[in-house]
Amino acid sequence: MEKIEHKMVDVNDINMHIAELGHGPTILLIHGFPELWYSWRHQILYLAAHGYHAVAPDLRGYGDTIGAPLDDATKFTTFQVVGDMVALIDQVAGPNEKVLVVGHDWGAVIAWYLCLYRPDRVKALVNMSVPYTPRNPRFKPIDGIRAIYGNDHYISRFQEPGKIEAEFAELGTERALKKFLAYRNPTPPVLPKKLGLGDSPNKPIILPSWLSEGDITYYTSKYEKTGFSGGLNYYRAMNLNWELSAPWTGAQVKVPTKFIVGDIDLTYNTMGIQDYIHKGGFKKDVPLLEDVIIMQDVGHFLHEEKPDEINQHIHQFFKQFCDEV
Template sequence: MIDTTGIKTRSGLTFTADVAGPAEGPLVLLLHGFPESRHSWRAALPALAAAGYRAVAPDQRGYSPGARPDPADLANYAFDKLIGDAIEIVSAEGYDGKRFHLVGHDWGGQVSWGVASQHPKRLASLTILSRPHPSSFRRALQKEDGDQKHRSRHHRAFLDADTGKLLLADNARRLRDGLFGQGVPSEALEDHLSVLGNPEALEAALAWYRSNKGLAADIGTITVPTLYVWGDVDATVGPDAAYGTAEFVAPSFVMEVLPNVGHFVMDQAPAKTTDLLLAHLKKHPV
């Protein structure tokens, strides 16, 4: 059973979250990406609960109405604040100081890399979907062939003040056809738009990009046992950035490539991705 609740943190923000599993179970925190929501994890939460884990999937800063500081002040969406939210959510759920499992996709993956860098002793395991290690991503962006730069061209558009209006125009046509145009089921798309398909939430989500331009944060080698899952037809993350991630994780790193799967792996291959996640968690108990 999945319950939807509000998680109030020390910072005074209240995050809308889906939770499942026994309250005393090992915690698994799942962080969604853009342009998605907590609904990314709807297939994983019941499976995690059945395996005895306490699964918590919040709508992140700006996506949750109760955790939406003014996006006009980009300092509200600085990378350290996004990392801090993850740690505070864990504390608010009763796991203050305890180790937990962390899972992140896309922007949630970027935040997860940051948590693993700043708080490695807090993590029993790290699972990243799609988002390469920031150092690998930066290197791929700088390559002369321009492949990753072309794949990431939408990041530049997100800096424009009119982008939010354009993305929501015509019943969010550009979100539906452009960013979700990688085989995401229509039901999943509607779930995400129920969270993000309004000007207030979308402007706050775009503030993540505007406050953290380039996404190439200074993050060194990750020492947490890491599973990296990448779809080989990902339109936004190329093979250079994906395969290069292995160089920046030690000593325990596993990469799983999903054939004919795009960027939104939990929406496109939920059963396979969940199986990989469960096996990784079992291998690295809290």
């Protein structure tokens, strides 16, 4: 870990913290919620050792990246965040250069939009956990979630600024992070208001083998400084993303892609997703989808739970697009 280099980069009117290591083709690693660059620590070390230049930013609103207004979710749409990624690619790979991209959770969503908006900047994509979701012109995403799952679904509960942040504060940053990062259930989290976060403060949270107390300490140190609003703003901008992306209704993602998901990931078990992945819809929307990997008995944070397998999947897929690795 000591080998990983850290620096600040001015991109798209924010000051972005990145972790990087290695020389060779650039791989951009995009994290999700509630994660940080740190979530890619295993991949950074492996990929650098195998001839790549691995770059993992703290996304706007997260960690040591500064400059985005945390009280304004309209500054967290895919337009701004993809703009951040394009500006970062210019900095770490060069103007007009293409990079390899890996995404997870919200990072996967951002990676899909990066490939949709700017396929000229991406050689190939490995995306994890969240499949591409084509824009439905009839339903806004938050409205659809509320109609299907109700107001206690975690994404519904994330919508009102300040409310869930207050509950996280009452629970404590460390315990809130443990609850999210240790979550290993095929059903989406339900957070009924009358029960707060449904937590018994005296009940210990058993961490999985791949997540240490030291890892939690690092995440906690960063979230205690920034709070959760930056990450929650990505959820709060979902309906605005739907409005802004209207010109791409029906558009395909035309970048060579490999998709990986765990079979007990809540995303894989969302209504209709397995049929979409396995019965032709996914391939229709992402015509250059080359491989779909369903990892058995693996949860949402698969790149941390099974880093060796994920590292090999990334390398084996990307090396066909690189002469020098």
